[in-house]
Amino acid sequence: MATQQVRPAAYERAERDRLTREDRVALLRxxxxxRAIEARALSLYRQGxxxxxxxxxxxxxxxxxxxxxxxxxxxxxxxxxxxxxxxxVRGVEPGRILGQYMGRAGGVTGGRDGNVHF
Numbered sequence: 001m002a003t004q005q006v007r008p009a010a011y012e013r014a015e016r017d018r019l020t021r022e023d024r025v026a027l028l029r030x031x032x033x034x035r036a037i038e039a040r041a042l043s044l045y046r047q048g049x050x051x052x053x054x055x056x057x058x059x060x061x062x063x064x065x066x067x068x069x070x071x072x073x074x075x076x077x078x079x080x081x082x083x084x085x086x087x088x089v090r091g092v093e094p095g096r097i098l099g100q101y102m103g104r105a106g107g108v109t110g111g112r113d114g115n116v117h118f
Contacts, residue, residue, distance in 0.1 A: 023069070026069070027062075027065050027066065027069055030061075030065040030069070030085045030088045030089055031061035031062055031065050031085060032061075033085070033088055033094065034057065034061045034064065034065065034084045034085040034088060035058070035061055037084060037094050037097055037098065038056040038057065038058065038084060040098065041054065041056070041097075041098060041101045041115075042054060042056065044098070044101065044102060045101075049102055050101045050102055050103075050115055051102075051103050051115065052114055052115055053115075054101075054115070055081045055082065056082070056084075057081070057082035057083060057084055057085070060082050060083075061085050063083075064082070064083040064084060064085035064086045065085035065086070065088070065089060067083075067086065068083075068085065068086035068089035068090060069089050077090065084097065087108075087118070092108060092118075096108050099111075100113075100115060100118050101115040102115070103115065
């Protein structure tokens with residue numbers, strides 16, 4: 001007995017909307033960059049160069065990068081302290097992020113806020 005496979009419309013859309021190779025490379029870059037920035041920030045924290053406490057998103061890089069990557073530029077995003085890759089996807093430069101951790105004028109908030117609030 002022959003069977004016919006029926007592909008639901010949702011499957012067809014998923015096939016059409018798959019991430020390109022360039023998208024996947026960009027996502028990997030954001031995840032690796034998040035991990036590298038946080039490793040550097042932790043090192044700076046241990047040297048006493050990051051005031052206050054240090055919180056990272058180790059192991060949560062894909063959630064942060066993927067969620068931000070899926071949004072349109074005009075979509076709003078509520079980023080928490082473990083979502084550093086979302087900032088990278090939105091175009092925040094790594095140097096400004098490290099400046100933020102260190103409370104420097106070159107940080108995202110100009111040194112006026114804590115290391116995780118930007």
